[in-house]
Amino acid sequence: MTDRSTADAASLVPPAPERRPAARTHHGDTFDDPYEWMRDKDDTAVIAHLEAENAYTQARTAHLEGLRERIFQEIKGRTQETDLSVPSRRGEWWYYGRTVEGKQYGIQCRAPLASPDDWTPPVLSPESEVPGEQVLLDGNVEAEGHEFFSLGSFEVSNDGTLMLYGVDVAGDERYTLRVRDLRTGENLPDEIPGTGAGASFSPDGRHIVYTTMDDAWRPDTVWLHELGTDVAADATLFHEADERYWVGAGFTRSDRYLVIGVGSSITSEEWLVDADDLRSEPRVVWPRREGVEYDSDHAVVDGTDVLFILHNDDALDFELVQVAASDPSGERRVVIPHRPGVRLLGLSTFRDWGVLGYRRGGLARLGILDYADGDVRELEFDEPLYAVGTAGNPEWAPPVVRIGYASFTTPGTVYDYEIASGDLLLRKQQPVLGGYDPSDYGQARVWARAADGTPIPVSLVWKRSFGEPGGSPRPVHLYGYGSYEHSIEPGFSVARLSELDRGVIFAVAHVRGGGEMGRQWYEDGKLLAKRNTFTDFVDCARHLVAEGYTTPAALVAEGGSAGGLLMGAVANLAPELFAGILADVPFVDALTTILDPSLPLTVIEWDEWGDPLHDAGVYAYMKGYTPYENVRPDAAYPRILAVTSLNDTRVLYVEPAKWVARLREVGADALLKCEMVAGHGGVSGRYNAWRERAFELAWLLDVLGVADTDDQPKSAAASS
Template sequence: MTEQNPAGESTDVQVPTAKKVPVERTHHGDVVTDQYEWLRDKDDPEVIAFLEAQNAYTAAHTDQLDGLRKQIFAEIKGRTKETDMSVPSRRGRYWYFGRTQEGKQYGIRCRCPIRSDDDWTPPEIADDAPLPGEEILLDANVEAQGHEFFSLGALTVSDDGNWLAFSTDVVGDERYTLRFKDLRSGELLDEVIEGTAGGAVWSTDARHVFYQTVDEAWRPDTVWRHDIGVGGDDVTVFHEPDERYWVGMGTTHSDRYLVIGVGSKITSEVYVLPADDPTGEFRSVAGRVEGVEYSAEHAVIGGEDYFVIVHNEVRDGVKAENFAIDIAPVDDLSARRELIAHDPDRRIEDLDAFADYLVLSYRSGALPRIAIADLRRVQGIPTIDDFVEPHFDQELYSVGLGGNPEWSTPRLRIGYGSFVEPTEILDLDVATGERTLLKRQVVLGGYDASEYEQTRLWAPAADGTAIPLSVVRRRETDANRPAPLLIYGYGSYETSIDPSFSVSRLSMLDRGVVFVLAHVRGGGEMGRYWYENGKTLTKKNTFTDFVDAARYLVDEGWTTPQQLVAEGGSAGGLLMGAVANLAPELFNGILAAVPFVDALNSILDPSLPLTVIEWDEWGDPLHDADVYAYMKSYTPYENVTAAPYPPILALTSLNDTRVLFTEAAKWVAKLQDVSTSGNPILLKTEMSAGHGGVSGRYKQWEEIAFELAWILQQTGAVSE
């Protein structure tokens, strides 16, 4: 097969041809023949050979970008303060913080003693000198030695400060090995627990650790209790047999209660146990009601103990779609009463409790926001009028609670940032409103935020819905319209993609590329209604919103199809596959990372990881013929046809347990077979990584440089 390179010239690079092995499946009377299902078995040498051939083909086809990749890598590295540290957070008798060191792939977790009980000002840390009493809790560089991949799961210190529980994954399959370290002696215990999920939680007495394991479908389903130094079998504390539910474990912010959270996509339940009674029985806070989601936090208001319950229950025949908040005395959970009512214009996401404050996290106007009630100034139970929102000047920004591990903190730490402003960590004096800057993300090389601008646009969807778009560019780029443009989308799981600063994005913006986030339905940017209108039998809104947004940008003169590239990952990769089928003529490139493009086939198979859990998001095509027909009408792999597809770059990982490598491999094989455009369809597989791609910051920068170079080429921002 003869292809064209990005300049439109023919090339002799040959596409690896995937063999066809017809496999039939039948559902609801519909017979489908899948020619590439054989690519599912990663233990098959022929499958590995196909992936390696695709990697070689992609490398050959992008070889001309090697110089640009090296230049972008150098830019990212040159703008990053490689030897750096996080702002210390106080917990108990110590300040905890992280260090990075030039030349090292991974972070180093450290702590130092507080100076006194009233010491709430973080110590100033020198880049190259330890603090008095500083000790290393965990050096991930040491733990990663000898491994191509490394990921840290749990990293939690007991309340008394004497014990560290940590877990590591050296494969990428998100199954961790849990270990314990005596911080007084620095010795590792002989006790090792294999095959855990990522987290771990200590009891108050520092004698018991709670952890989770997963079932064969990679679903966290069981909570165990491990007794430090005792030996013997660990105790099963909780098991969830329903395959729709995911189990999580944590504590309330007060550390007074251990919490087990059980949730599907539409239903949840919370169990609590006093943290000083670790061998006791967990009790349910509000039961389990199909279609009702809730969370619970412990608060002390007016000297009384309450559980604060964020929920979407039905009251007076109306469901709190955007969630409401109740409180209930911990000793009488039936005596619930409303704290904050449901508001269709305010999506409540969480309420955090501190000794002196309640912090409401919510979103409105497609932006995340916080509001704070000072319990020292409130008589009785606070109302919504007692919550005060800190204001910021930017049109687009993100704000949220920062690291506040101490329940009794006299000041609140918040994080703030935007597309053009590097991330800031601030201490907020709630009583006065005074903000103290603790740290601003360092951007080397003379970065000047005034040279960039961000704005909000609203693109009309075909049904009249206004789709929010977040735009960032260099100021002079506006005079050069139409411009090269990258449009990014996700649009699933009520996940919000909010304004944030990116060092690597500067390499794009400085070459004249405009970056646009399309906040399409299925995401959470505009609240629960926005999500509900982009899932299950309304899922196509996600795809048409993205296409409508892209067409709007072209029609308004922001860009042209020859300068427009689309990007999305995971469920956003499904979005990319769908828009490639819907409007191949609209884009000059589509980048799909770990793309969920064989969604129908995956959701039909309950034996695959996480499938049953996903039925509440996509629908159940196995048992519902209407859902089957609807999904088949949009699933990217099912709808690949002989069409002039744009250049496509698909990225996947061999050990991904969330979106199997099979999806991208099958999709690319089919596209390469039937595309009529002659444009390159590329597949790059990381052979020793998981859903998040490669590990180690320098390797990650190299991967980002690879992607950005391809994007810059396809937008026409650079010439070969």
């Protein structure tokens, strides 16, 4: 396949950062790292280099400007820009969000209930004025004067009179909390900088519970602020000194308790504080034990306060027990026993019943839990692949539960599930403009075989008019993640239609290290089994080639964050399998990061990757797979695009910057794009995000040869 940009780029010289001698030595091994100096973003030479990389990438992709604009317009044209969410009832109000054509950010609104017995959300017209509507927060107003804007906390007090919100205008995920009086529209003097996401009002609306982070960006302290008092006088409710653990806090749906959660990747602990006495001493639910995870929620059963606790103590895929809230360490009543292969994910408790989330057969499921007998009534759906979960259920005693549903071909759909009748009431489906018809697209799951014999699920979605997958080689976009037990769900994407409509098959390799197939699936892709994640992805790619779905010249891989580590690893393992690799905020200098406990979140990460600082075996294992150290001088690498952000606190910009520099040393065609005002999630604002995705998709389609600069489709498989 001919690289359309090769001729135009012949005269372009990529940035070549200075090599400055720097060596690190651990466990008797010395590694020379000549690009480590780029870690200092206060160094003007670093900023100059990143800007040069951006200019080079822009020049190298200038021939795609028209295609980028077409894809952006396709995304925009399929999106109902002026729209609103399904209202969710809380107290005396219906709460919902609006989007307005031409506006980057959402607008938070509410409207009064018609009556106290009103549980049917009003059908609101996006263009019409809503009777009694009150605009609570307009993100477009709050974002004025800022290149970046993110809302990290948003809550209204139980009595509906006050609103708290947390704003980040840098992308570093530190938020400034403010409080607004909704009766006057004026902000109160209370302002708290440097908080984490997810602050909450106390049930009486007199206090705010929030978290702050240490220098390593680890949430470590829970605070109590009394409205109208000096922030300097805020009380510490809980502090976690162990650097392996993070903390969070929130109130139970019943408003009975404040729950302070402490956790690492493998261990958790919870503390309860009575909501009517927030300055009282927290009491532990179960004392932490290494390797035991649990999560509790409050309910009232037969007039008694109880906790339902989901745990993995001698239960790999978790079991659900009930204990007395007054004595959590006392007698346990098993409600749902451990069932291998059925991974219990979480229980949301309501006054009269609970909603259980779990995974079975590689798919997420929901069921209604009867407190009396422990029976679970599973919600059933017709499609073979789908994603489902609860959404927008703040009330303690509703007659319905709000759920969200989607598939690769079904746009995001909101239902209310009526508990008494078992009816699934459609409230809204995401509009997809331009004549979208789900029946024009197909989805399926196939199985690849890993080298050790393990079957690996691969999900596919395609446009039927180009033929069924496997009939003849087609361009394939293969996505992967495979860490932290995170599952890649078969959800809908408007942006994805721009590649499906050009004949590309989108595929997801559900590799080990994720959570798709249960807890063991995760265990088999972490620590000293991490290589399985990478080899699984390679084996999935080989399966797609061997079975005639695609060819190496028509295959592009994508992954982000820990999935970016996956991309870097497979580029080294099997560069011949891919035409291109798209790595978003990639964790490609993992060993350097995990060796330095002063860096953000490093110590917490030891449970996922191992501790190479103190364990020579872990050091050797990680050094054997981390992308930066293993760039191969003998490899013919595919085209690579790495995308990062200057203010990312989870995966620092320096990792892809160093990786790209090292790749270029061995002759790889690697591009770096760095957002200079953004964080881990990339740019803010929906139009900015669409343009960012259009940039990536245009590059991807160019690599596949699917669309020329004049956007005339052609077959990458045929040109291979």
